[in-house]
Amino acid sequence: MPKTLFDKVWESHVVDRMEDGTCVLYIDRHLVHEVTSPQAFEGLRLAGRTVRRPDATIAVVDHNVPTTDRREPIREEESRVQVETLERNVADFGVPFFPINDTRQGIVHIIGPEQGISLPGMTIVCGDSHTSTHGAMGALAFGIGTSEVEHVLATQTLLQKPAKNMLVQVDGTIGAGVTAKDIVLAIIGKIGTAGGTGHVIEYAGEAIRALDMAGRMTICNMSIEAGARAGMIAPDDTTFAYIKGRPFAPKDDAFDHAVAYWRTLPSDPGAHYDTVVHLDAGAIAPMVSWGTNPEAVLPITGTVPDPASVTDDAARAQMIRMLDYMALTPGTKLTDVPVDVVFIGSCTNGRIEDIRAAATIVRGKKVAPGVRAMVVPGSGVVKQQAEQEGLDRIMLDAGFEWREAGCSMCLGMNPDKLKPGERCASTSNRNFEGRQGPGGRTHLLSPAMAAAAAVTGHLTDVRELS
Amino acid sequence: MQAFTELTGIAAPLPLANVDTDKIIPARFLKTIKRTGLGVHLFDTLRYGPAGEERPDFVLNQAPYRHAEILVAHENFGCGSSREHAPWALLDFGIRCVIAPSFADIFHNNCYKNGILPVTLPREICDQLMDDARLGGNARITVDLVRQVVIRPSGEEIAFAIDPFRKHLMLNGLDDIGQTLQRATKIDGFEGNRTAEQPWFPGITV
Numbered sequence: 001m002p003k004t005l006f007d008k009v010w011e012s013h014v015v016d017r018m019e020d021g022t023c024v025l026y027i028d029r030h031l032v033h034e035v036t037s038p039q040a041f042e043g044l045r046l047a048g049r050t051v052r053r054p055d056a057t058i059a060v061v062d063h064n065v066p067t068t069d070r071r072e073p074i075r076e077e078e079s080r081v082q083v084e085t086l087e088r089n090v091a092d093f094g095v096p097f098f099p100i101n102d103t104r105q106g107i108v109h110i111i112g113p114e115q116g117i118s119l120p121g122m123t124i125v126c127g128d129s130h131t132s133t134h135g136a137m138g139a140l141a142f143g144i145g146t147s148e149v150e151h152v153l154a155t156q157t158l159l160q161k162p163a164k165n166m167l168v169q170v171d172g173t174i175g176a177g178v179t180a181k182d183i184v185l186a187i188i189g190k191i192g193t194a195g196g197t198g199h200v201i202e203y204a205g206e207a208i209r210a211l212d213m214a215g216r217m218t219i220c221n222m223s224i225e226a227g228a229r230a231g232m233i234a235p236d237d238t239t240f241a242y243i244k245g246r247p248f249a250p251k252d253d254a255f256d257h258a259v260a261y262w263r264t265l266p267s268d269p270g271a272h273y274d275t276v277v278h279l280d281a282g283a284i285a286p287m288v289s290w291g292t293n294p295e296a297v298l299p300i301t302g303t304v305p306d307p308a309s310v311t312d313d314a315a316r317a318q319m320i321r322m323l324d325y326m327a328l329t330p331g332t333k334l335t336d337v338p339v340d341v342v343f344i345g346s347c348t349n350g351r352i353e354d355i356r357a358a359a360t361i362v363r364g365k366k367v368a369p370g371v372r373a374m375v376v377p378g379s380g381v382v383k384q385q386a387e388q389e390g391l392d393r394i395m396l397d398a399g400f401e402w403r404e405a406g407c408s409m410c411l412g413m414n415p416d417k418l419k420p421g422e423r424c425a426s427t428s429n430r431n432f433e434g435r436q437g438p439g440g441r442t443h444l445l446s447p448a449m450a451a452a453a454a455v456t457g458h459l460t461d462v463r464e465l466s
Numbered sequence: 467m468q469a470f471t472e473l474t475g476i477a478a479p480l481p482l483a484n485v486d487t488d489k490i491i492p493a494r495f496l497k498t499i500k501r502t503g504l505g506v507h508l509f510d511t512l513r514y515g516p517a518g519e520e521r522p523d524f525v526l527n528q529a530p531y532r533h534a535e536i537l538v539a540h541e542n543f544g545c546g547s548s549r550e551h552a553p554w555a556l557l558d559f560g561i562r563c564v565i566a567p568s569f570a571d572i573f574h575n576n577c578y579k580n581g582i583l584p585v586t587l588p589r590e591i592c593d594q595l596m597d598d599a600r601l602g603g604n605a606r607i608t609v610d611l612v613r614q615v616v617i618r619p620s621g622e623e624i625a626f627a628i629d630p631f632r633k634h635l636m637l638n639g640l641d642d643i644g645q646t647l648q649r650a651t652k653i654d655g656f657e658g659n660r661t662a663e664q665p666w667f668p669g670i671t672v
């Protein structure tokens with residue numbers, strides 16, 4: 001029977017299957033960060049358990065860390081305690097760790113692929129919903145809760161039922177100024193925040209194949225915003241070229257053996273998908289979110305929607321609430337919406353390619369008066385690379401802040417947050433109420449669109465910027 | 467984990483769809499290294515005003531619902547992040563059961579790990595239970611996991627589905643890890659075969 005990419009990776013990791021279909025699923029890579037792991041390590045200690053496979057585990061600090069000078073201790077006590085707790089736990093349990101001053105430190109979903117830790121055909125988990133990012137490698141990667149983190153640490157397995165298969169086919173080619181971020185926002189806008197519930201999404205089609213690995217990671221990263229358990233893209237020559245030579249990737253003969261295996265992973269012709277969705281890449285414009293969940297998106301050419309045009313009572317009430325929170329008036333052109341802050345970074349768009357895209361727009365221009373703009377590289381390695389390319393100078397000369405690596409303003413857990421009422425053009429992944437700080441207002445968009453908003457001071461169609 | 471067999475209590479109506487985990491517990495409260503003590507921050511932005519004062523119109527600030535043990539909500543409850551702090555906050559407040567037309571996958575999983583029963587029922591049934599919940603202290607809803615029924619104040623019984631394995635763990639308050647470790651020999655065997663068949667994956671050492 002023809003199988004999907006998901007079927008193949010799933011079936012090759014089933015250790016045992018119970019009567020009701022629940023499987024004991026083997027986990028190849030476990031990524032650990034400071035926020036969702038302390039209670040898991042504490043659980044191990046209380047039960048007298050050890051970490052079964054420290055050599056399949058990697059820990060890093062990202063959510064809490066300030067993105068300012070790393071020589072300073074973390075001022076906020078609770079954040080410091082959480083970071084120190086992880087440092088103690090990795091030492092006690094022998095878990096490999098990239099500490100705060102290691103160049104390899106960064107957002108957990110940036111460093112996995114970057115270091116060659118996340119590879120095709122693997123099962124990869126992390127106590128973080130954006131683990132779906134690693135699916136871009138052709139891996140089955142998904143977020144888990146802290147109890148499951150403890151379960152993986154103790155057993156290197158998880159108890160899971162198989163997901164359904166969804167195919168999102170994006171045919172054609174994207175136009176100038178349109179990026180992977182716009183594709184995924186268009187997908188979520190089409191299928192909704194619960195459209196992928198119970199499914200693993202496989203992204204396929206000409207427009208997906210044409211993306212570089214950074215773009216593929218952006219797409220898979222936001223699978224969870226469509227409610228999917230994971231997102232995957234079949235590994236191909238683009239994938240293998242990306243992996244070759246990375247620090248933890250197989251080397252020499254081992255690499256060739258691995259590639260031969262990875263070539264068996266793509267979905268078989270005729271494989272069954274429970275749900276199929278088609279998009280025409282050529283019809284996708286640069287996208288921006290206007291509301292407080294990631295399905296509330298529109299092309300930048302659009303206007304703020306009018307609740308009066310919505311017939312369903314509950315949907316209308318939700319739209320009114322969202323517009324009220326976002327302080328937007330129906331009928332306003334999206335390009336007339338001013339911004340206070342621009343944030344370029346996060347596990348969605350904190351890679352070198354994202355910073356290059358922003359720098360291309362910003363080069364020779366200035367951040368608009370009154371706008372605070374910041375670039376937060378996704379890892380120390382990304383930061384170093386950008387500095388070697390001179391991208392930091394371009395951004396600094398334009399008036400951007402140039403920060404150290406971390407989750408930063410994506411989630412309001414560290415000193416980088418919005419003030420109440422501030423409006424932010426953000427390359428991150430969630431526009432929930434208060435996500436970037438209590439009362440903060442988020443517009444999700446691509447790095448190029450964020451850069452364009454920074455230099456004009458309002459949401460801008462990057463295609464019309466000279 | 468506390469076992470869940472049968473629960474009779476006050477249900478709080480929360481007629482909202484897409485209640486995300488940032489709404490259940492904002493990220494700034496995730497800096498704890500403990501599982502307990504998060505109940506006070508449950509639904510923080512809905513529950514408190516800018517100065518930290520209670521918003522009287524929010525359901526959990528109203529007298530009977532301060533003691534709610536059941537929550538009735540709309541579609542896609544718990545969407546967003548994987549934070550287990552969301553069920554920890556619910557549990558710490560006293561909620562042992564959430565009833566909704568649908569749940570986000572990771573949140574749904576996380577509930578079971580903490581002895582919170584997520585019950586999925588069609589929207590129209592949830593709307594009836596929402597009306598029951600609006601009766602406040604004058605009504606009690608029963609959730610009987612053994613018989614897999616929700617019992618309305620009228621006595622009407624509504625059946626719900628649950629995976630047999632999950633049910634077994636919940637009824638007996640069993641820890642997942644203990645269950646899995648009973649299969650340690652199988653894990654050893656799988657791991658051995660995998661290393662033999664795919665020896666090219668290097669381990670991580672830094």
